[in-house]
Amino acid sequence: MRELATPNDTKILLCVVDGLGGLPDSVTHRSELEEASLPNLNHLTADSECGLTIPVGYGITPGSGPGHLALFGYDPIRYQVGRGVLESLGIDFDLQRSDVAARGNFCTLDGQEWITDRRAGRVATNVNAAICDRLRKIKLPGVEVFVEPVREHRFVLVLRGEGLDDHLASTDPEREGVEPHPARATTPEAQPTAGLINEFVKQARAVMKDERQANGMLLRGFAKYPDLPSMPEVTQMRAGAFAVYPMYRGLAKLAGMTVSAGGGTQASQLEALKSRWNDFDFFFYHFKRADAAGEDGNFRAKVEALEEFDELVPPLRELGADVLMIAGDHSTPAQLAGHSWHPVPFLLNSHLGTTDDIDEFNEAHCRRGSLGTFPAKEVLSLAMAHAGRLVKYGA
């Protein structure tokens, strides 16, 4: 793509409806998209090319990281983002290239240091925050230490300094009735980092010794900032991200996009998008609610979330992008109350596109679309082609 990308004055708008795809309800045999009233999406569908995207591979259920990276044009198998990094992004932690981040769980240990609860009874978030305040005071030689609460028993540990290495095995034995593992380097180069982690855990034990629930910790997903090629550089597009939730803002940042000022509501996100329309060529617009409802296993709430997104379609169309796409990072069927591997409805609207004799935006109709069922990592090149941003390959 780097060799074929060429500048143009066209604009591409990628709308990601998180957890877009679903499954038929066992009673009505209609999926969330089929059940929802989506006049604007259906109208757009009649004007568009449709298909289904496979986020990572057949049968592979993606997390948010690979689901989004694929839509940003990365091969999600080749470019992996460690859990420590994703967790840091999720709390808007400003991760640096020298950092090693880990996902932490507070746990409960008994008198012999054996784990009795791997999640410390899902300790209250404010207790977690108070413990993190105290752990943050731990000093390690030559590195800075960051300890940030996430929610309940989950926190993030970040070490910052030169020469840190993330080739470390998890300290979580993944069962109770045994001691946590010490941090262990999986390459010789990571030995010093393992030593620092073990020193941190030792000091932390002392800090937490009087806690009733959260008196120990398990660390996993040690990871450094991934070395992704910059999407704006590869594609020669100025890329702006408009997302409310930290995780998606973080993923866009990893890809090299400019992330607009965060927080706020769907309305303010749309306003931000409008106000920056002249500043970018590629726009990533993230809509979260569909995934959250699917994760809760709430079919009705997911239907409503999709209907809410439908109301955003007219203002999004009014922006006048040369290429407008509606995509999902993965399916989140309410039936499964979680992410799934099922191919995800996809739509591409462009004056260079064809249309498909389809006028409903859902799994069954998109399957019959002209784009077929195809890997999500191909979405970006498809969009660039429709935007006149790829030159001919070969003579």
Add this chain to the structure above:
Amino acid sequence: MRELATPNDTKILLCVVDGLGGLPDSVTHRSELEEASLPNLNHLTADSECGLTIPVGYGITPGSGPGHLALFGYDPIRYQVGRGVLESLGIDFDLQRSDVAARGNFCTLDGQEWITDRRAGRVATNVNAAICDRLRKIKLPGVEVFVEPVREHRFVLVLRGEGLDDHLASTDPEREGVEPHPARATTPEAQPTAGLINEFVKQARAVMKDERQANGMLLRGFAKYPDLPSMPEVTQMRAGAFAVYPMYRGLAKLAGMTVSAGGGTQASQLEALKSRWNDFDFFFYHFKRADAAGEDGNFRAKVEALEEFDELVPPLRELGADVLMIAGDHSTPAQLAGHSWHPVPFLLNSHLGTTDDIDEFNEAHCRRGSLGTFPAKEVLSLAMAHAGRLVKYGA
């Protein structure tokens, strides 16, 4: 897959109808599957997700080896099984890891040692067997020699011993009126093995010198036992194979499956499957007759074979697998009287699956299914997803 596989108590049943797919008859324009009366398969189809599998690649006609390995989750381009090994599996020869096997043809040589018939007039199998008996007595330094008849002019030669190497070129010049090639090493390490083969051929010439037809031999497909990752280990599933024919039992063994006691009829194969239902998580059930009829170019016999398989569907469903699949290793259209490259009907039945508004199991209907046309090597991950046996990829 190794990283994502997770244990569960679900069961997966893969039924391989050998040579399943076909082509429309030139008169009726209906394929074997369309012509057959398949009430049970059609009923199952209405409840399932369907598609077409591509065994190896567009336009690539697979042998039984790659056709099956793909359905067992192996990339059939990356993992190849040499002809010598396949031929050994086909006669139930107990191949060891130290063996080098070759496919042999008896041929006819004239007084100058020139080939006059590359197949020795398709010599009778009993003559072949008698010659093999005599060849088996040949002694080579440091290795054991096995010579096993297959059928007509075909036999298998196996050398067993330490340090044998299969990097040897065929001795078959593939035309008549010239001498057979000597065995030639294609790497320096294979030099000693080439020497042993040439010594064997020399002694064999003496043994066979008075034969009228089969007085020479051509050797090709030199191969060692392939080093395949163990499917049960990679997938964390206990895997059992239920197949009557040696070739398919052998392929399952290569994949690391436990092969049930062989021989017998379709009925006894089904009984064996039932009686071992508690012993495995993954079951490979092989049905041969459709391929044999297709190979014979007998449209009617293939229709009947498919109808015979249809009668097996109710007892197979009654086993209650969480994921039941009907697949083919390749198409064998009676029209072509041989294997072909055509995508193969596929069906996956699971309570986590969707359904496709299709109620006939054949090429034209499966093409419209939600699984689309996809590589056969993805079948296993798809099945594992539906069986709750793959964790999420990335966070």
